[in-house]
Amino acid sequence: MTVDTQEFHPEPRVAAIVASHEHPEFIVNVKETGQVLLVNYEDINNLKTTTIGAARFLHDGGWDSTKRYFMTAANQSNKIAVIDSKEQKLAALVDVDKIPHPGRGANFVDPK
Numbered sequence: 001m002t003v004d005t006q007e008f009h010p011e012p013r014v015a016a017i018v019a020s021h022e023h024p025e026f027i028v029n030v031k032e033t034g035q036v037l038l039v040n041y042e043d044i045n046n047l048k049t050t051t052i053g054a055a056r057f058l059h060d061g062g063w064d065s066t067k068r069y070f071m072t073a074a075n076q077s078n079k080i081a082v083i084d085s086k087e088q089k090l091a092a093l094v095d096v097d098k099i100p101h102p103g104r105g106a107n108f109v110d111p112k
Contacts, residue, residue, distance in 0.1 A: 003034030003053040015058050021067040022086045029058040029072055036072070036081065038088055052090050054081035073100040 002009055015031040020038070028037040034056035040048040054074060058081065061072030069091060070083040080100045084091040 001033065002056055004056055009033055016060050016072060018061075018063070018070060020085045021063070023088070027070050027083060027085065029061065031058050032056060034058060034074065034077070036083055036090075050088055052083065052088075054083075054090060055079040055093060075099050 001007065009032045012030045012032045015029040016027075017029075018027050019025075020027055023038075023040065024042040025038050025040040028039055030037060034054050036052040036054050036058070038050040038052065040050075042048075054072070055077040057074050057076040059073040059075045061070055061081075063070055068084065068086050070085055072081050072083065073079075074081055076099075078096050078098060078100065080092075080094045080096055081090060082092040082094065083089075
């Protein structure tokens, strides 16, 4: 189901998979649904999945310089979802002007 309109999507695609630096889990962007899955593989025979709603059309992303926050673009939604991998939740959903792409190496220091 999509995160915003709750419509069924028959074939959502995985847009990114990264390994967490905080927990034994993968962070998975499910593009069309706008959901980020935290897949805990501590017990490989009993995977645990946490679903975090973000924004539709998730794309690629990258870690901030601390390796705690995973920033991922929701291109056609003009948002950047920030996942707190330590707390395992959405930290922020940032509105941007047009087609964000916070890929690897896109860190900056916010003066605030």
